[in-house]
Amino acid sequence: MKILELAFTGYPVTDMERARAFYEGVLKLEPTRILGNGHWIEYDLGHSTFALSNMSKDEWKPSSDGPAAAFEVEDFDSAVSTLRASNVTFVVESFESPVCRMAIVADPDGNSIAVHKRHPR
Numbered sequence: 001m002k003i004l005e006l007a008f009t010g011y012p013v014t015d016m017e018r019a020r021a022f023y024e025g026v027l028k029l030e031p032t033r034i035l036g037n038g039h040w041i042e043y044d045l046g047h048s049t050f051a052l053s054n055m056s057k058d059e060w061k062p063s064s065d066g067p068a069a070a071f072e073v074e075d076f077d078s079a080v081s082t083l084r085a086s087n088v089t090f091v092v093e094s095f096e097s098p099v100c101r102m103a104i105v106a107d108p109d110g111n112s113i114a115v116h117k118r119h120p121r
Contacts, residue, residue, distance in 0.1 A: 029043040
C-alpha cells in the first residue's frame with residue numbers, strides 16, 4: 001500500500017448551525033459541498049478538504065482529546081486578533097517554534113483547531 005495524500009479531515013459537531021457560524025462566520029471558510037441534508041459540510045482548502053458532520057452522533061463525538069487540524073493562515077497576528085475579538089477559547093496561547101507560529105483554539109464543541117503560520121524557508 002502507498003498513501004498518496006490526505007483525502008480529508010473530518011470533525012464531529014453536535015449543532016451544525018452553531019458549528020457553521022464558527023467555521024464560516026469566524027474562520028471565513030466557504031462551503032464547497034453540502035451533503036446528507038446538511039449533515040455533512042465540506043470546505044476545500046488548497047489540495048485538502050475539511051469536513052463537519054453531525055451524522056453519527058452516538059458513534060462519532062466531539063473531543064478536545066482527539067487530533068487537531070492546523071489551518072495555515074496568511075497573517076498570524078490578524079488571525080489571533082480575530083479569534084480573540086470573537087471570544088474564541090484559546091486552549092494553547094500563541095507560541096513560536098523553530099519552524100512556525102501557532103495557537104490552538106476550541107470550536108463550539110470543544111474540538112481543537114490550530115491556527116498556524118510557517119516561517120519562511
